[in-house]
Amino acid sequence: MEYALLQDNGGSNAPSYAAITKLEHWPEQPQGREQSLVSQLQTTLEIQQQLNIVSMAAGKLLPLAWLQVHTAVGDFIASGSKAAIYEHRSMLILNQQCLAELVYQSDSAFTPMLQRELLQLETEWLFALRNALVVSRLQQMALKDTLTGLGNRRFFDDSLNKAVQLAKRYDDSCGLMLLDLDNFKQVNDIAGHSTGDELLIAVANTMRDTLRITDSVFRFGGDEFAILLSAADTASAELIARRLLKTINQIALCQKYQVTVSIGLALLQPDQSLAQLFTAADQALYQAKNAGKSKLRIAL
Incomplete structure (x- = not known):
């Protein structure tokens, strides 16, 4: 299920960071439990943390077993959720905009009175959830390549750093492949950039x-x-690389324009730094390009 969180035509419906931080954007709430819940929700812009807070509040109304929220930026399940017999679904709508769908499960029936109580909790969550969705969406946009939806260079740098740290901490292994399309420039020259974009998306x-x-x-x-x-390990990494060579070569647009892929592969060594791992993969890619089209080279 998909929801339109932000409009791309100018972003007129998306609040700015400044708007998110201004307290006047929060409606006044009565004193007591309602104010307490809203205050808790204002402490975080993480959707998962907000869901856990709402789950705890809902658990005071009924023996809640499961709580899940479906949003445009992903699905989240409250900590400790377990499937149960009865289910209740609710749409979260703010200013005629659907933010998310909540799915409750419980071993007790959702009576009309309980549904009204849950609706009150949901109403208190709307502004905090809207702000968390905006921030999450902006974070995703900052880390994703807009054409392919893959992680961008910034996301790669962060992910590589974490992967190397974890591998060294737990005495584990990780590998890095660098790929470069052969003859791609001629696609743009012959068929235009729109066809080039289609090929990149297909790859x-x-x-x-x-x-x-x-x-x-x-x-x-x-x-x-x-x-x-x-x-x-070397065997599994090489198997994956050769499978990529084969599947990319079989893409219709690649075959039409004689586009193949060259791959450089390196596995993290015990004494290697992050920079050395990248250099090893880069040099292996350079060797693959020099060896001809559709080649794989593995750093030794």
Whole structure:
């Protein structure tokens, strides 16, 4: 289920950061439990934390077993949720804009009186949730490539740093693949940039479908991509790389314009720094490009 959180035509409906921080954007609430809940919700702009706060409040009204929220920026489940017999769904709407859908589950029936009580809780959440959704959306936009939806260079730098730190801390392994499309420039020259964009989107979708759920793919810009492989050894990493070579070559647009991919692969060594890992993968990619089209080279 998708919801229109922000309008892209000028962003007129999206509050600014300044608007988010002004207290006058919060409606006045009566004293007591209502004010306490609103105050708690104002302490965080994390959707997951807000959901946990609402779940605790709802748990005081009935033996709540499950609470989930569906939003345009993702689905979130309250901590400790377990499936139950009875279910109640509610749409969260603010200023004629659908923010999210809440899904409650309980071993007790949702009577009309309980539904009215839950509606009051939801009303108190609306402004905090709206602000959290705006911030989450802005964060996603800052870390995503707008054409392909893949992580951008900024997101890659942060993810690579975390992956290397975790691998060293837990004596684990990780791998880095750098990819560059062969003959891509001629697509823009022959068919135009719109066709080039279609090809890049097709390549991005193919990589998503080919990689494991634990791997992450990023677009540097142009026709350059990077992939972080978690818990990878040489054999499994090479298998993934060769599978990518095959699947990308089979894309219809790639075949039409004779576009292939070159890949440089490096696995983190015990004595390597983040910069050294990247340099190793980059040098392997350079060797693959020099060896011809549709080649894989592995850093030794």
